[in-house]
Amino acid sequence: MSAWIWGLLIFQFLLAAVTYRFLYRRRKLIGFHLGMNIAMVAGGGMALGTGVLLIYEFPFYYMEVTVIAALTGMLVGSLFGGMFDNQTLLTGYISGLMTGMMAPMIGAAASYSIPFAIMMELFVLCSFMMLFRATKSSRKT
Amino acid sequence: MILFGLFLLVLSSLLGVYMYALFYKSRYRISDSLSFTVTLAAGQITSFVIAITLYLVFPIDFTVICTVNLWIGIVIGTQFSSVTRKQSLLAGFFNGGVAAVMGTMVGAVTIDPTLCGLPESTLTLQNTGIAVGIFGLLLLCATTLLVRFSLIKH
Numbered sequence A: 001m002s003a004w005i006w007g008l009l010i011f012q013f014l015l016a017a018v019t020y021r022f023l024y025r026r027r028k029l030i031g032f033h034l035g036m037n038i039a040m041v042a043g044g045g046m047a048l049g050t051g052v053l054l055i056y057e058f059p060f061y062y063m064e065v066t067v068i069a070a071l072t073g074m075l076v077g078s079l080f081g082g083m084f085d086n087q088t089l090l091t092g093y094i095s096g097l098m099t100g101m102m103a104p105m106i107g108a109a110a111s112y113s114i115p116f117a118i119m120m121e122l123f124v125l126c127s128f129m130m131l132f133r134a135t136k137s138s139r140k141t
Numbered sequence B: 001m002i003l004f005g006l007f008l009l010v011l012s013s014l015l016g017v018y019m020y021a022l023f024y025k026s027r028y029r030i031s032d033s034l035s036f037t038v039t040l041a042a043g044q045i046t047s048f049v050i051a052i053t054l055y056l057v058f059p060i061d062f063t064v065i066c067t068v069n070l071w072i073g074i075v076i077g078t079q080f081s082s083v084t085r086k087q088s089l090l091a092g093f094f095n096g097g098v099a100a101v102m103g104t105m106v107g108a109v110t111i112d113p114t115l116c117g118l119p120e121s122t123l124t125l126q127n128t129g130i131a132v133g134i135f136g137l138l139l140l141c142a143t144t145l146l147v148r149f150s151l152i153k154h
Helices: A002-025 A032-057 A061-080 A086-109 A115-134 B002-025 B032-055 B062-081 B086-111 B125-153
Strands: none
Touching: A002 A032, A002 A061, A002 A115, A032 A061, A032 A086, A032 A115, A032 B086, A061 A086, A086 B086, A086 B125, A115 B062, A115 B086, B002 B032, B002 B062, B002 B125, B032 B062, B032 B125, B062 B086, B086 B125
16 A cells, blocks of 8 residues: 555656656747646646645644645646746646645545545646647647 | 435536536637636536535445546536637646545535544534535526626626
8 A cells, every 4th residue: 555655656756857857848839828727737736646645644644744735736836837937936836735735635535545546646647648738739829 | 315416416517508608609709818717717616516416416435426526527627628729728627627526525524524533513414415505506606697797798
């Protein structure tokens, strides 16, 4: 059970790092709207995955897990949004904060089942794949 | 309880379809940022209310219901966001899914408040379910009115 949790956590951080490198090379091609969407999806998805997985591993430390998930969401949202603009930074920041506050509650309500965590990671993976596709097909007007 | 839940489900689906028709009819004469805002508001609130009501109707297993709700929310968000341009597809996909998961969580905490460490509710199960269902429906009605106002005024 523990191996699944740490494996999924490492997987999602690797995914975020690969996406950041991919986006950083072509950040001049990305417009304002797509930048806002990218910041929202990256911050929210990383906060959601981190909160759900960490509350599975440490069920008795609710407050600490909430703080860590919110900080992760804020940091990742600010990093992804800071590539483009000031406003996209703000969007990613607030989206990561809100989702990080909510995520450990979802994990506690799911009664610690591993298939739910795998499905959540699948959802985050699908979001990042759509992000890749939207970036490849975008032309700045 | 089941009959009341199905009634709420039909009513909220009709409100969502009405919002979609209104948005589709005025898709050529609204600006980009207004369409983005309408996409987020309408997709999130519709998937949220439908997820609450589905958990109140079928309170069997959290994981199964959450999976079903997640895909329903993704479909609703994608539908709303693919009306105008393909650029906000990403935001509709992600926010519809997250709103559906949060709605399922609200339904689960309503049925059993001891999940989150809260004390037992003094009301019975029927009263709590009916109150939360009516609250969700009122929320959806208020959002529909606001979306209609902003789309017609523009």
